[in-house]
Amino acid sequence: MTDAPILQDITVCGSEDEAEIESLHNALIDTPTANRLAEIFKALSDPSRLRLISLLMEHEVCVHSLEMAVGMSQSAISHQLRYLRQLNLVRFRKEGRHVYYALDDDHVRELFAQGLLHVEHG
Amino acid sequence: MTDAPILQDITVCGSEDEAEIESLHNALIDTPTANRLAEIFKALSDPSRLRLISLLMEHEVCVHSLEMAVGMSQSAISHQLRYLRQLNLVRFRKEGRHVYYALDDDHVRELFAQGLLHVEHG
DNA sequence: ATAACATATGAATATATGTTCATGGATAGA
DNA sequence: TCTATCCATGAACATATATTCATATGTTAT
Numbered sequence: 513m514t515d516a517p518i519l520q521d522i523t524v525c526g527s528e529d530e531a532e533i534e535s536l537h538n539a540l541i542d543t544p545t546a547n548r549l550a551e552i553f554k555a556l557s558d559p560s561r562l563r564l565i566s567l568l569m570e571h572e573v574c575v576h577s578l579e580m581a582v583g584m585s586q587s588a589i590s591h592q593l594r595y596l597r598q599l600n601l602v603r604f605r606k607e608g609r610h611v612y613y614a615l616d617d618d619h620v621r622e623l624f625a626q627g628l629l630h631v632e633h634g
Numbered sequence: 635m636t637d638a639p640i641l642q643d644i645t646v647c648g649s650e651d652e653a654e655i656e657s658l659h660n661a662l663i664d665t666p667t668a669n670r671l672a673e674i675f676k677a678l679s680d681p682s683r684l685r686l687i688s689l690l691m692e693h694e695v696c697v698h699s700l701e702m703a704v705g706m707s708q709s710a711i712s713h714q715l716r717y718l719r720q721l722n723l724v725r726f727r728k729e730g731r732h733v734y735y736a737l738d739d740d741h742v743r744e745l746f747a748q749g750l751l752h753v754e755h756g
Numbered sequence: 757a758t759a760a761c762a763t764a765t766g767a768a769t770a771t772a773t774g775t776t777c778a779t780g781g782a783t784a785g786a
Numbered sequence: 787t788c789t790a791t792c793c794a795t796g797a798a799c800a801t802a803t804a805t806t807c808a809t810a811t812g813t814t815a816t
Binding site for chain 4: 696697698701708709711712713715716728730731732733
């Protein structure tokens with residue numbers, strides 16, 4: 513994977529149209545952007561995480577409640593929450609022996625909502 | 635992973651508030667919805683696919699042009715296009731020895747655009 | 757102090773995923 | 787016809803990922 517594709521040599525199959533070349537050139541997202549985009553979408557790319565996130569959409573919920581609701585093991589939930597934590601997608605708050613998690617990224621909140629809308633009504 | 639979590643037994647940590655229980659119950663997405671959501675987000679969870687999709691956002695492009703633009707091997711591109719094809723996210727059109735691909739799902743188009751907006755300006 | 761509860765974490769494991777390599781098929785041009 | 791070009795595909799491989807298991811930490815209750 514060459515990191516710096518040679519954009520001057522693009523030929524838009526059959527037409528050497530300069531406008532087409534410019535179009536492709538402008539449309540291509542750069543590597544760091546692609547990486548950050550992939551990172552945020554990857555957080556939403558697993559059914560278990562999506563179920564957890566759905567529970568966190570409205571308000572904070574403690575791990576135990578999540579466990580009761582989603583039917584995953586406590587360990588699996590904790591691992592996924594750590595994953596979301598490391599991406600700064602959720603925040604947590606300790607209260608006694610409970611830990612309350614909440615969504616902390618409006619990007620994923622909006623993407624989740626939009627994706628859900630599309631999936632639900634086809 | 636139990637497929638049918640027992641929602642009646644949810645206790646929202648510290649409060650047996652019925653409203654809270656209802657809230658969790660309503661927020662939780664069901665398994666098929668979670669799976670379809672994950673599927674669409676997974677398509678957007680890889681930097682290479684995102685670069686390809688970015689090139690297909692404006693108009694159809696043939697595989698060769700994609701190869702010139704993204705700096706991936708022809709084989710890797712073809713495999714990724716097959717992946718997107720199997721999810722009905724792209725359509726293709728043959729013309730001579732060229733094959734033109736185009737985005738064929740407005741959901742991913744909108745999700746990509748929204749994600750890009752968020753990532754670009756922080 | 758002891759037991760029960762809520763959560764986190766490391767290791768192990770099984771599976772999924774993305775790429776390369778080699779090759780095949782189809783089409784256009786000489 | 788022969789060759790070059792464009793694209794697809796299966797196999798192999800290396801890496802990533804999600805879960806389980808065992809265990810550790812801290813908190814509340816008795």
